[in-house]
Amino acid sequence: MSSSTQIGHRSSALVDHLARLIRLRAESALAPLSLRPRHLLALTVLRDHGSPTQQALAAALRTDRTNLIGLLNELESDGLLLRRRSTEDRRRHFVELTDLGTERLAEAEAALAAVEDEVLGALDADERETLYQLLAQATTSHVADCAAGAAEDPPDSGC
Numbered sequence: 001m002s003s004s005t006q007i008g009h010r011s012s013a014l015v016d017h018l019a020r021l022i023r024l025r026a027e028s029a030l031a032p033l034s035l036r037p038r039h040l041l042a043l044t045v046l047r048d049h050g051s052p053t054q055q056a057l058a059a060a061l062r063t064d065r066t067n068l069i070g071l072l073n074e075l076e077s078d079g080l081l082l083r084r085r086s087t088e089d090r091r092r093h094f095v096e097l098t099d100l101g102t103e104r105l106a107e108a109e110a111a112l113a114a115v116e117d118e119v120l121g122a123l124d125a126d127e128r129e130t131l132y133q134l135l136a137q138a139t140t141s142h143v144a145d146c147a148a149g150a151a152e153d154p155p156d157s158g159c
Contacts, residue, residue, distance in 0.1 A: 021119050029111040033104055034078060040112075042071055043105045046081060046097040054083070054093045080104055 026037060035043075038061075045060050046052070052060065058068040072095065075081045080101035086092035097105075120128055 018119070022115060025115040025119060026112055029115050030108055033108050033111065035104065035108050038071060039075060039080075040105070040108055042075065043080060043097060043101055043108075046095060047102065047105055051094045051096045053086075054095055057095055075101070078104075 023037070030036060030040065042057070042061060045057065049060070054065065054068060054072070058065050061068065061071075063071070072081065072083060076083060078100075080098055082096045082098055083093045084096065086094060120131070123131065
């Protein structure tokens, strides 16, 4: 099918531009909290899925274990999470969000809400909800999935 017979617009360039706008503003909003977007994702997964193993968290974040260790070291040194060794298997570590981590995540989400209000200011509430629903639908098979990551661990590993 030639480009002249295609119906509708292609969205990838606009989605990329919107993502860049949000990413740049988000990085600026998160900097005073000593957080980066990758930190935020890990903290969100921990809040939403409890205390997974490091292996399950790496799978959920779609990162290799080496990069995960660096990420966890940063968050742990800031007091935002704890790692504890499994009593059943000393090679396995569980990752837990601390109270400070929960508080910092809430602050970050408030800062990001302000970013979203700025970047999406031309859309009314209904349009923003429609955008959210469409993005959620488009990314359903591409989101961080702690449960799938846990499938690589024994069933009692939790996520």
